[in-house]
Amino acid sequence: DAKTTQPPSMDCAEGRAANLPCNHSTISGNEYVYWYRQIHSQGPQYIIHGLKNNETNEMASLIITEDRKSSTLILPHATLRDTAVYYCIVRERKAAGNKLTFGGGTRVLVKP
Amino acid sequence: GAGVSQSPSNKVTEKGKDVELRCDPISGHTALYWYRQSLGQGLEFLIYFQGNSAPDKSGLPSDRFSAERTGGSVSTLTIQRTQQEDSAVYLCASSLSGQVLSNQPQHFGDGTRLSIL
Numbered sequence: 626d627a628k629t630t631q632p633p634s635m636d637c638a639e640g641r642a643a644n645l646p647c648n649h650s651t652i653s654g655n656e657y658v659y660w661y662r663q664i665h666s667q668g669p670q671y672i673i674h675g676l677k678n679n680e681t682n683e684m685a686s687l688i689i690t691e692d693r694k695s696s697t698l699i700l701p702h703a704t705l706r707d708t709a710v711y712y713c714i715v716r717e718r719k720a721a722g723n724k725l726t727f728g729g730g731t732r733v734l735v736k737p
Numbered sequence: 738g739a740g741v742s743q744s745p746s747n748k749v750t751e752k753g754k755d756v757e758l759r760c761d762p763i764s765g766h767t768a769l770y771w772y773r774q775s776l777g778q779g780l781e782f783l784i785y786f787q788g789n790s791a792p793d794k795s796g797l798p799s800d801r802f803s804a805e806r807t808g809g810s811v812s813t814l815t816i817q818r819t820q821q822e823d824s825a826v827y828l829c830a831s832s833l834s835g836q837v838l839s840n841q842p843q844h845f846g847d848g849t850r851l852s853i854l
Contacts, residue, residue: 657840668741668828668845669780676840716840724770724796725830725843727779 629713634732637707643700645731647713650694657716658689660698661727662709669712669727672698703735739763741846743829749852752821758814758849762831770832770843771804771814773825780828786812787834816851824853 630648637643649658659674673680673687675696680687686699700707712730742761750756762769771783782796786806797803801819806812816823830843 659842666847668830668847671842671844674840674842724782724785725772725780726782729779 631731637703643703645698659714662711664709743846747850755817760812760829766831768832770830772828775825
């Protein structure tokens, strides 16, 4: 299974864009990149996912490099409520069902 | 629309008692997962249901743990003779499909915080 590497923490100013990097150099061709976040005392929240093209939804944008070895989640205008742990996941391709495995994630603190 | 609903949100019980946790998945979602998350830790997969197929129980930590899904919708996770190490947040997730080649994301409930005294 492809592993991911994320910085353990980062700060972001309220109202500014937050760019969260993720390395997944061993990703294989059929594996998708997913992003989730977990706000304190809540369950993980799905944000966005992609295969090779850049994706955008109402929450965020996902930029995947051409070689697919890394990606960046962009929160365009961070708010205090975006403070959370953000997880970059590459979905297991051999397991029965899509078991999710979260690594350490990036603890994002949005400051006023 | 309604998300994944779990109950109770908190459960405190004495060691040795049985507990039952409930999950109501998003309507129409055929795949249902149970995970647990210990304090400050990542997700630990427990069990997975997909439609009418036999569940994948490979993550259940002991035979004290069991789960069922009735009518392809609501699921209950049962822990018998609870131990202190069972204390954790138990999370349920559902998705439109659990097929390996599907890219459908999982949507989580807020979990049941279980504390064993």
